[in-house]
Amino acid sequence: MKGEIAIQREHPTPASEPVDTLSATRPFLRVQGLKKYFRLRGGSFGLAGAYVQAVDGVSFVVATGETLGVVGESGCGKSTTARLLMRLIEPDEGQITLQDRNVGGHNGMSLRTLRRQVQLVFQDSYASLNPRHTMAEEVGFGLIAQGIKRAEARRRANEVLELVGLEPAIFADRYPHELSGGQRQRVNVARALALSPQLLLLDEAVSSLDKSVEAQVLNLLIEIKNRLNLTYVFISHDLNVVRFISDRVLVMYLGKVVETGPVEKVYTAPGHPYTRALIASRLSMDPSRRVEAAPVAGDLPSPINPPSGCRFRTRCPFAESVCSLREPPLEAFGDDPAHSAACHALIPGSGHSRAPAPGGEPSTRANGAPK
Amino acid sequence: MAESSMPSEKTNPPLLSVRGLTAAFRSEGMSLDAVNGVDFDLTLGKTLCLLGESGSGKTVTMRSLIRLLPPTARIGGRIELDGVDVQSLDDEHLRAIRGTKVSMIFQEPMTALDPVFTVGHQIAEVVVWHEGVSWSAGRKRALEMLDLVQVPSARRRLDSYSHELSGGLRQRAMIALALACRPKLLLADEPTTALDATVQIQILLLLRELQRELGMATIFVTHDLGVACEIADRVAVMYAGRFVETGEIGEVIKTPQHPYTIGLLRSTVHAGSEKGRLTPIPGAPPDLLNMPPGCAFAPRCSRAVGACSDHVPELAQVKPGREARCILVSETTPS
Numbered sequence A: 001m002k003g004e005i006a007i008q009r010e011h012p013t014p015a016s017e018p019v020d021t022l023s024a025t026r027p028f029l030r031v032q033g034l035k036k037y038f039r040l041r042g043g044s045f046g047l048a049g050a051y052v053q054a055v056d057g058v059s060f061v062v063a064t065g066e067t068l069g070v071v072g073e074s075g076c077g078k079s080t081t082a083r084l085l086m087r088l089i090e091p092d093e094g095q096i097t098l099q100d101r102n103v104g105g106h107n108g109m110s111l112r113t114l115r116r117q118v119q120l121v122f123q124d125s126y127a128s129l130n131p132r133h134t135m136a137e138e139v140g141f142g143l144i145a146q147g148i149k150r151a152e153a154r155r156r157a158n159e160v161l162e163l164v165g166l167e168p169a170i171f172a173d174r175y176p177h178e179l180s181g182g183q184r185q186r187v188n189v190a191r192a193l194a195l196s197p198q199l200l201l202l203d204e205a206v207s208s209l210d211k212s213v214e215a216q217v218l219n220l221l222i223e224i225k226n227r228l229n230l231t232y233v234f235i236s237h238d239l240n241v242v243r244f245i246s247d248r249v250l251v252m253y254l255g256k257v258v259e260t261g262p263v264e265k266v267y268t269a270p271g272h273p274y275t276r277a278l279i280a281s282r283l284s285m286d287p288s289r290r291v292e293a294a295p296v297a298g299d300l301p302s303p304i305n306p307p308s309g310c311r312f313r314t315r316c317p318f319a320e321s322v323c324s325l326r327e328p329p330l331e332a333f334g335d336d337p338a339h340s341a342a343c344h345a346l347i348p349g350s351g352h353s354r355a356p357a358p359g360g361e362p363s364t365r366a367n368g369a370p371k
Numbered sequence B: 001m002a003e004s005s006m007p008s009e010k011t012n013p014p015l016l017s018v019r020g021l022t023a024a025f026r027s028e029g030m031s032l033d034a035v036n037g038v039d040f041d042l043t044l045g046k047t048l049c050l051l052g053e054s055g056s057g058k059t060v061t062m063r064s065l066i067r068l069l070p071p072t073a074r075i076g077g078r079i080e081l082d083g084v085d086v087q088s089l090d091d092e093h094l095r096a097i098r099g100t101k102v103s104m105i106f107q108e109p110m111t112a113l114d115p116v117f118t119v120g121h122q123i124a125e126v127v128v129w130h131e132g133v134s135w136s137a138g139r140k141r142a143l144e145m146l147d148l149v150q151v152p153s154a155r156r157r158l159d160s161y162s163h164e165l166s167g168g169l170r171q172r173a174m175i176a177l178a179l180a181c182r183p184k185l186l187l188a189d190e191p192t193t194a195l196d197a198t199v200q201i202q203i204l205l206l207l208r209e210l211q212r213e214l215g216m217a218t219i220f221v222t223h224d225l226g227v228a229c230e231i232a233d234r235v236a237v238m239y240a241g242r243f244v245e246t247g248e249i250g251e252v253i254k255t256p257q258h259p260y261t262i263g264l265l266r267s268t269v270h271a272g273s274e275k276g277r278l279t280p281i282p283g284a285p286p287d288l289l290n291m292p293p294g295c296a297f298a299p300r301c302s303r304a305v306g307a308c309s310d311h312v313p314e315l316a317q318v319k320p321g322r323e324a325r326c327i328l329v330s331e332t333t334p335s
Ligand SMILES: Nc1ncnc2c1ncn2[C@@H]1O[C@H](COP(=O)(O)OP(=O)(O)O)[C@@H](O)[C@H]1O
Pocket: A038, A039, A052, A053, A054, A072, A073, A074, A075, A076, A077, A078, A079, A080, A081, A303
């Protein structure tokens, strides 16, 4: 762990990195081997000096114009990933490239440029809006910080407030406490849009909203994405919302990517046992077809001393000795080369009893998925 | 609810009967009406879900039933629990029924669990206090309870402190504590809302199983339609402090009557949601300090007519056991 070495330029591409045909064409964002460990301080439980392995070797790409959904249970590293992408915190290792330019480092893209292109929208809370700022001031703040004149900032603020469906004549001079939760979240989106970014990182952006208002904000996000040709990284613990809005998804577990692929593939033919459990844990919305058995027992182990090998093995019904010995690489399986999972049971020749025979046809490999 | 007038209910009298329940908060010349007239009956073995968005009055309704609200609250109406008139109880008797006849579980288990004592000690303590048994009997019950809620290695966990437990185990420990004196009524306030998907389903399954085994009645507050579908027998949809629709859960989901319920179903993203656009309900819930006249949903309702703002619609019977508070419903059904 060397905090000062923010980026390792010569980071070798792992041989197992999945070929992502969709994103390989025009990756807007490329993340390779991202890692962030947090050192525990104080530590009332005798863990001072231990590390939380929040994000551990995360790689993915986001194509221009797509929505990449990021799902996983609390503490799996979603927000840390978002904060690393924004450089609100420095990675221990890993490389981020935005439109083929390195972010950070000596001759990489400056933070200023990065934040003009990438903006983050947090979960709604009063905390994310300054209580002493009017909405126009809040939205224009980032512009003024970028050196734009006051009058021009105000004009642009009104423009984006209008864009998110808040009539400037009514809302521009209001304070946060005078707005509903849904309106505040629209302001958060407006503030992010003010700088005309190309990529929005939406971290649980609709999670605290009531369903009737969540639908309004989801519609808004879809509409402005189309209108402004934006690219989204949509982070949420809500599996249904992620399926609804995403083109591709990334499933995380304890700081690792366990599965990634086109959204319908991942939801209808999940490969990783964790993804399967997660998908099966969704509630049915049909009282005559209730869930009858828990898809997986127990809860998440601590990210401080995560299990060796596959981090899911302590809860996995298919765990075998190879699972504790070696970490499964993220590899394509099944019939879609863009659909990958990190599970020994899917990898030919891994030594797992359910693994497909080495050299088998991709179509027969698909049958190797644990059932 | 019309349930009480159904023949089967005559032979099986309700455990809980609530009529005209109101709750208001008074402060500095201000009065906020959080609950504005709620009626229902609940029998042993059944689960009623209070479903609604934040601020609709679910928690206040539930806490009113055992008068567990700050002193600024004024509670009106009649609450009869297992033959006891709750409104007439003094503090001492109230404390006695909380934990024995009725107990409560919360979203955040640390609300119920004391960080200073072991889980086993806390469970034993309520049993000793309420039932006057010995400490060793209390401890024995604590072990039984942890087994019942399926805490792995229960004997070892007796001596754990709540902060040493994972989120899911803490939730189980809280349930064990709540059920230790075999209450007839369990009040559950969003107990799975803060849990991750894979843990939430475990706790819902556990609560369903415990109810089958122990036969208590449950009031389960949630804002999540999916949760209601997993746990409810009947559901009462709340809006601005009132029931706007009641019925058997399957019927309410399949044939919602009130425009708010219809809107809520349409705006909820679920596993079968089509890609594309959702149909949200416009606007936001009303400010309880500044309520619109008549139907509280009228300002957001696409089907509202002038008469909707004249007076608050009655909770009209659609058919036995099924009610909706909308003039469109009361007009089309013979009363
Ligand atoms: N500043 C920090 N210091 C220590 N631990 C942290 C810090 N930020 C996050 N973590 C830990 O890192 C892990 C990942 O957190 P996070 O990225 O917030 O997860 P998610 O957003 O998926 O819920 C968690 O275990 C969390 O407690």
